[in-house]
Amino acid sequence: MAYEAQFYPGATSVAENRRKHMSGKVEKLREISDDDLTIILGHRVPGTDYPSTHPPLAEMGEPECSIRELVEPTDGAKAGDRIRYVQFVDSMYNAPSTPYFRTYNAAINFRGVDPGTLSGRQVVEARERDMEELAKFQLETEMTCPALACLRGASVHGHSLRLQEDGVMFDMLERVRLENGTIIVQKDQVGRPIDKKVDLGKPMSEEEAAKRTTIYRVDNVPYREDKEVLEWVHRIFEKRTMYGYKPAVQE
Amino acid sequence: METSASDTKKPIQIEIFPKRMMKPDTVEGLLNKLCSLEGIQRAFIQGPRLPTKVPFGPAVGTPVHHPLRTNVHFGKTEMGLEVLVGRITLELAGKEVMEEINAICVDTLPCDYDIREGRFIQTRQTVSDFAKRGPGADPVICGLYDPKSKVESQVNLLKTNEEE
Incomplete structure (x- = not known):
């Protein structure tokens, strides 16, 4: 019988969610188009080519190396993409994920990524298209609630504050806002206004967030x-x- | 033997701590009702600051236009709200109004809240206060402002008929 990784111990819903995040077997809850994701990230204009720092590997003529033969480069590395980042912030009030479990998810399920885990934020650096693949996965699945998690390149301190009256995590730059029951992104990661408003869909209800969270809390x-x-x-x-x-x- | 604030004639301080950060409308409604009570000597609101410009990062200097940074009215006084209010500290002449404050909070706040009694506003000048304001500083506003800022920008005296 083939070995099946167990990832995390525990019998509670939080432990089960932690196992899901680590294994990458998470439920997809929403659809975000590539252009919308590019706008939110703010690294390049949507629809443009990926800028590169070196020619594609196939054109470069790599030296003979057993490791290079053994390890297939990621798509971003093959094309010579720039290194770019995505930074997530998760509220301490029953956000679905936490910096540690975003990092586990990235390191276990994606190649060529460099996750950085901090107390209130989690940053992943990777070749641009590899980073976008990871960002899209984490944004579209149950790892993210649009009201309780946010892409923030700067000023992340709302994660540890109480939620606003409308149930949205505080953001001093107001990158997202609740409009007619859905979360609308109106600024990119670092707080620059964007031309097109991006709809991230309905936030999770309090009960659903409590059910999907990876955070142990005395009140849950x-x-x-x-x-x-x-x-x-x-x-x-x-x-x-x-x-x-x-x-x-x-x- | 030391005596607690509650069993002397000294003013007591309480803190209203809601489970959610309050919108300006809620703050306005709550403070207007509290203002109508007798015996509230000082009020102090606290919360994370809402900047006018992005303070750091690649977008530094970009205007924020935060909709929660707005003007609120307390009776005849207009005040610019520069924070998202998370807690309100009140200094009371006595405990008589506690029940009324509790009733106002039940009516006004859309979420659960805690009311605690304790010492929340500083009672003596700090070294920074002394360096900024000198020995003749008004003790009434002690603890209500940041020593680095101007008093007028952080302390509002409510306009009343008696011009208190």
Whole structure:
């Protein structure tokens, strides 16, 4: 029988969602066109070619190298794309994902990406078209609620604040707003106004966000209720502290 | 033995802490009702600042036009709201109005809230205050402004018939 990765312990809905995010087996909830995504990211004008930093690899004549033969370059690397970034911010109030699980999702399921995990934001650097593939995946699936998560290249501090009255995460630059029950993006990642308003669809209800979140909270699924997770965290902490990841020393 | 603020004749301070950040309309409604009560000496609103321009990043200097940064009216006084209000601190002459404040919050706030009693506004000048304002600073506005800013931009005295 082939080995199947288990990804994360636990029996609660939060643990199950964490497994989903890590494995990439997440439900697609919305459709965002390539042009809309390009507008929100703000790195290039929609419809234009990807600017490149070097000629396509096929034209460059690569040196003989066993590793280069073994590893197929990503589409972005093949074409010589620039390195560009996407940065997500997730609210602490039951946002579906968190920086850690966005990073797990990126590192496990995508090639050629460089995720950076911070307390309030998660940035991924990659060749432009590889980055867009990841950004589209994370935006279109249940990893993102348009009201509780946002693309923010600068000024991310709303993630730790209480939500606004309308249930949208605070943003001092007001990149997104709730209009007629749907979330409309009106500025790009860094706060430049965009020509076309992008509709990200309806936000999740409070109940749905609580069901899809990967965050343990005392007012939803408390961390200490997940006995299996707690047991494994204790086990890893003890092994790391006592034996420096050398369990054999214990015996 | 020290005595707590609640069992002396000294003013007491309370903090209204809603579970959601309040829209300007809600703040206006809430504070207008609170203003009508007797015995509220000072009020302090706090929340994240709403900038007029993007302060950093590649789009620095771009106008923000945040719709929540607006003017609100308290009785006859107009005030520019530069923050999204997250909490309101009140200084009361006594505990008699607590029930009325609670009733106003129930009527006005669209979400749950907490009301806590404690010490939320500073009582003495800090070194920064002293360096900026000197020894003759008005003790009534102590703790209501940032030492780096102008008092007029952060402290509003409500206009009343008696011109208090």
